[in-house]
Amino acid sequence: MTIMSEIRHAWIITVKEFRQLSRKKALMVPLFLFPIIMIIFFGYGMGGTVKNAPILIVNDDTGMASSSLVQEIGTYTSTYDGSPMFKVTYTKDMARAEAESKIDAGMYKAVLLIPHDYSDRLAKNEDVILTLLTDSSDTTTSGIIINFMIQLMSRSGPASLDVPNIYGNLEYLDFLTPAVIALTIFMGSVATTGSAIAGEKEDGTIVRILMTPVSRRSVILGKTLYQLILQIARAVILILAAYFLVGFHMNGSWLLVALVLVIFTLGGVGMGIVMSTRVDDMESFFQLNLLVTLPSMFVTGVFFPLSSVPNWMRYIAYCLPLTYANEAMRTIMIKGQGLSAISTDLIILSFFALITFGAGVHLFRREA
Amino acid sequence: MSNLEPIIEVKNLVKVFHSRGRTITAVDDVSFDVMEGEIFGMIGPNGAGKSTTFSMLTTLVKPSGGSIKVAGFDVYKQDDKIRPLIGIVPQKLSLYPDLTARENLELMGRLYDVPKDVMNEKIEYYLKLVGLSSHADRFTGGFSGGMKQRLSVICAVLHEPQIIFWDEPSTGLDPQTRQSIWKLAKKFNGEGKTLVFTTHYMEEADNLCDRVAVMNLGKMVALDSPESLKEKTGSSNLEETFINLTGEEVRD
Numbered sequence: 127m128t129i130m131s132e133i134r135h136a137w138i139i140t141v142k143e144f145r146q147l148s149r150k151k152a153l154m155v156p157l158f159l160f161p162i163i164m165i166i167f168f169g170y171g172m173g174g175t176v177k178n179a180p181i182l183i184v185n186d187d188t189g190m191a192s193s194s195l196v197q198e199i200g201t202y203t204s205t206y207d208g209s210p211m212f213k214v215t216y217t218k219d220m221a222r223a224e225a226e227s228k229i230d231a232g233m234y235k236a237v238l239l240i241p242h243d244y245s246d247r248l249a250k251n252e253d254v255i256l257t258l259l260t261d262s263s264d265t266t267t268s269g270i271i272i273n274f275m276i277q278l279m280s281r282s283g284p285a286s287l288d289v290p291n292i293y294g295n296l297e298y299l300d301f302l303t304p305a306v307i308a309l310t311i312f313m314g315s316v317a318t319t320g321s322a323i324a325g326e327k328e329d330g331t332i333v334r335i336l337m338t339p340v341s342r343r344s345v346i347l348g349k350t351l352y353q354l355i356l357q358i359a360r361a362v363i364l365i366l367a368a369y370f371l372v373g374f375h376m377n378g379s380w381l382l383v384a385l386v387l388v389i390f391t392l393g394g395v396g397m398g399i400v401m402s403t404r405v406d407d408m409e410s411f412f413q414l415n416l417l418v419t420l421p422s423m424f425v426t427g428v429f430f431p432l433s434s435v436p437n438w439m440r441y442i443a444y445c446l447p448l449t450y451a452n453e454a455m456r457t458i459m460i461k462g463q464g465l466s467a468i469s470t471d472l473i474i475l476s477f478f479a480l481i482t483f484g485a486g487v488h489l490f491r492r493e494a
Numbered sequence: 495m496s497n498l499e500p501i502i503e504v505k506n507l508v509k510v511f512h513s514r515g516r517t518i519t520a521v522d523d524v525s526f527d528v529m530e531g532e533i534f535g536m537i538g539p540n541g542a543g544k545s546t547t548f549s550m551l552t553t554l555v556k557p558s559g560g561s562i563k564v565a566g567f568d569v570y571k572q573d574d575k576i577r578p579l580i581g582i583v584p585q586k587l588s589l590y591p592d593l594t595a596r597e598n599l600e601l602m603g604r605l606y607d608v609p610k611d612v613m614n615e616k617i618e619y620y621l622k623l624v625g626l627s628s629h630a631d632r633f634t635g636g637f638s639g640g641m642k643q644r645l646s647v648i649c650a651v652l653h654e655p656q657i658i659f660w661d662e663p664s665t666g667l668d669p670q671t672r673q674s675i676w677k678l679a680k681k682f683n684g685e686g687k688t689l690v691f692t693t694h695y696m697e698e699a700d701n702l703c704d705r706v707a708v709m710n711l712g713k714m715v716a717l718d719s720p721e722s723l724k725e726k727t728g729s730s731n732l733e734e735t736f737i738n739l740t741g742e743e744v745r746d
Contacts, residue, residue, distance in 0.1 A: 131607075135605065138601070138604045138605060142590075142593075142601055145593060145597065146590065146592050146593065149592040149593075149633070150592065329586065329588065329589070329590075329591065330584055330585075330586025330587065330588035331588045331589065331590055333554065333584055333586070333588060334582070334584055334588040334602075334649070335605065336554060337552055337553070337554055337577065337582045337584070338577060338602070338605040338606055339574060339577040339578045339605070339606060339607070340605050341574070
């Protein structure tokens with residue numbers, strides 16, 4: 127059997143897989159639409175940006191410094207759609223207790239108290255403490271406001287609003303998108319590979335294929351080619367959707383993104399094959415799939431940064447390959463870093479691919 | 495029909511399965527030859543080892559011991575030489591439900607490296623032969639059992655194999671379809687192809703086969719023409735002969 131005929135046979139399998147996919151209209155929704163919906167809903171719903179949040183500024187100071195600070199807060203607009211972040215109400219001589227009651231009543235998301243000696247002390251280069259009261263029942267908004275104020279206060283000179291954000295204006299969508307792509311590719315490659323083989327076992331078609339002169343190597347190669355094309359296509363569609371629909375910023379190399387995704391897809395395909403050899407039908411596969419992929423979705427820091435989870439959860443995350451794919455994708459897409467910054471992630475992902483793919487091929491070849 | 499040249503040679507064939515700490519000998523020291531151009535049947539109750547033998551003859555499962563030569567090639571080392579020469583009709587009809595009849599056939603033709611123009615000609619010919627021409631572009635998911643069986647058969651012969659292996663050809667089919675399947679089998683045999691069947695149905699073996707191997711509990715208990723088997727056991731039909739040879743106990 128020559129290499130050319132192996133590749134030709136593999137390609138026959140690839141075409142067959144695509145033809146079957148084209149017949150499964152219902153599968154298109156979870157494959158292509160679902161990740162886009164996820165980005166839109168999570169991105170907006172979980173509140174990356176805050177706009178027109180009502181805040182109250184109690185300014186007891188009459189100096190220049192405080193009035194420029196107040197103005198900066200009032201005119202600050204978020205990057206996505208040009209709406210101001212805050213809807214500011216100004217007042218003075220309000221006691222803290224009264225300010226708190228306004229928050230309790232839901233009138234303001236936050237109250238900033240500027241002391242009467244703010245400008246004086248700044249001029250003398252002395253410490254000055256501003257008080258920020260927030261509506262902590264809305265953790266998302268208050269978190270964003272606190273972050274914003276901390277950044278505002280930590281500026282060096284009083285003249286300009288410098289939000290020191292080393293990766294540009296990082297918003298939740300930017301954080302979410304790279305990981306959702308990795309998650310999508312992971313769940314997609316495992317589920318579609320595994321369920322296809324489990325289905326072929328169920329209706330006996332895989333046996334017929336294996337009885338033809340086509341080698342098992344070619345069958346696996348054909349299925350893998352199909353997955354690589356399919357998953358990369360999904361990633362491209364997802365990235366385009368993120369760019370046009372929610373204004374996602376890409377800071378790094380597309381080539382590196384492709385490299386990470388190809389290696390990760392191979393791992394996912396391998397895992398799908400391994401799982402399919404453990405079951406005899408589609409339904410059992412989906413149960414097993416749930417068990418394997420669902421924890422990855424919640425533990426690996428797709429939706430929240432790993433730095434914010436307890437240690438025990440972080441240890442679990444470090445055992446799951448998706449964690450490293452998330453890390454690599456964010457490092458490339460947000461931080462715009464190169465190969466050296468993701469080398470550890472790539473090595474771990476390559477090991478994952480090697481192990482699952484090797485095991486998958488071995489188990490698949492051994493099975494009748 | 496048959497010549498006296500063996501096309502399949504099975505010697506001391508053994509297959510042992512290890513499952514959950516238990517060792518099961520599915521096929522236990524079985525030897526037989528299948529002659530070129532004959533219709534050879536393997537019958538036996540459930541668990542007799544027919545299917546396992548079938549899987550080993552078709553290169554799907556490797557034997558634990560003994561040897562099999564198909565068309566002069568060893569199943570151990572030369573399975574890639576054997577596969578293009580044989581056609582297999584699996585017990586599960588094994589058609590892609592989301593592909594049309596024609597697409598299923600084309601897939602098989604391509605995987606067997608049948609040249610495109612030859613393949614298209616053969617697909618038309620065989621679809622007509624089994625009366626499926628008007629259903630060629632329908633998804634097989636909606637086919638009846640009989641239609642699937644007929645399509646499954648022609649999927650196995652597009653590359654004009656020398657030997658056709660056929661696992662339980664008429665299980666679950668109505669009498670009309672069964673008759674047409676038997677006619678098809680005789681037609682292929684008439685073209686010089688060797689046929690190897692497994693079956694539960696004595697009537698099928700009696701009607702079709704030149705010789706029948708009776709298997710029981712992994713061993714071959716008899717091998718002869720249906721007539722001689724009936725004569726030897728003093729039975730009037732093959733069903734009685736079968737019960738005579740394999741016992742009355744129900745197998746699981």
